[in-house]
Amino acid sequence: DQQVKQNSPSLSVQEGRISILNCDYTNSMFDYFLWYKKYPAEGPTFLISISSIKDKNEDGRFTVFLNKSAKHLSLHIVPSQPGDSAVYFCAASARDNNDMRFGAGTRLTVKP
Amino acid sequence: GAGVSQTPSNKVTEKGKYVELRCDPISGHTALYWYRQSLGQGPEFLIYFQGTGAADDSGLPNDRFFAVRPEGSVSTLKIQRTERGDSAVYLCASSLNPTVHTGELFFGEGSRLTVL
DSSP states (O other): SSEEEEEOOOEETTTTTTTEEEEEEEETTTTEEEEEEOOTOOOOOOEEEETTTSSEETTTTTEEETTTTTTTEEEEEESSOGGGGGEEEEEEEEEEEEEOOOOOOOEEEEEE | OSEEEEEHHHHHHHOTTOOEEEEEOOTTTEEEEEEEEEETOOOOEEEEEETEEEOOOOTOOOOTEEOOTTTOEEEEEEOOOOOOOGGGEEEEEEEESSSSTTTEEEEOOOOEEEEE
């Protein structure tokens, strides 16, 4: 069962513009959400996270927004840079579970 | 190195063979996870170790899959009687926090398994 969904397999934006990556989840028990970034031939690396007690977390060019009522979160990257081109995975975890559920990923391409 | 190390990086085997994949976590990380990533999919949870014991193996697909972590550091994922559907990238991750719930995971580069 796909409890974390990233419905856009790819996204292309121009350098300097905003990138918005979306993620939806179905399990209302999820209360911690993370974004991971993956370059080819490397493992995913942690980017930013948010607890369900917040609706926004910002770290430099990266901001994650959480809408609990809609079970939706998004990652905003502004301004986008060519080095941001990678696959971005949304992940979620629940307090009573040891596993972290991942979405299928969105491939972001930032064009110079 | 300071990161999570996985070997081999690539493994090609024939259907029915036995395979072992090794993970060396970050020193001091007590929690260790195995994930499997199939083409076009996100990482899928397999098993979680806290110290030497498998705290949660609910993600292992069947009894052909087994993992050990005898000394609480290095872990080995073992796959018996491999099938073509086992072909995937097997990712190992470790975490400093005792549970994954709020701690980020540090992933290795993965072991790509191809079963012919």
